[in-house]
Amino acid sequence: MVLGLKRSLLAKLLLISGLFFLLCVPSIVVCPKSASAASTSQQRAASLSCPPTLQKGSSGTWVKALQYRLNFEYSWRSHYGSPYGFPNSPYNFHPLLSTDGQFGQNTYNAVWDYQTGQNQNDPGISIDGNVGPQTWSQLGFC
Numbered sequence: 001m002v003l004g005l006k007r008s009l010l011a012k013l014l015l016i017s018g019l020f021f022l023l024c025v026p027s028i029v030v031c032p033k034s035a036s037a038a039s040t041s042q043q044r045a046a047s048l049s050c051p052p053t054l055q056k057g058s059s060g061t062w063v064k065a066l067q068y069r070l071n072f073e074y075s076w077r078s079h080y081g082s083p084y085g086f087p088n089s090p091y092n093f094h095p096l097l098s099t100d101g102q103f104g105q106n107t108y109n110a111v112w113d114y115q116t117g118q119n120q121n122d123p124g125i126s127i128d129g130n131v132g133p134q135t136w137s138q139l140g141f142c
Contacts, residue, residue, distance in 0.1 A: 050142035054131040056108050064101040070110045071096040
């Protein structure tokens, strides 16, 4: 009886934790945080374990993951009409990016576009078309 109760409590705790994580994924829903927490998160971004820095000419699995994430961001923001969405940026990449693992001009433009939109929401992110710790952090990878 006690073991069944513990399992039931554990299952509920895992369900609640999972729902909280899904609802608070960066760039999807903004979770409440103080101004000091925001600046601290930018400082910690460089020290966390992030994927490697990507730039034009990069290729591989991390570029493919980036392309999938940017496509998700574009689709979500377009669907929900976010004021920080890609459609208002001069570097649109309609339709979606090819997920070929090659960081070419279209991926560069999409990154620039994403950074421009994020910078309107959080002026601390650099707009350079490269994907370093700040951008990876904003995308939810670190």
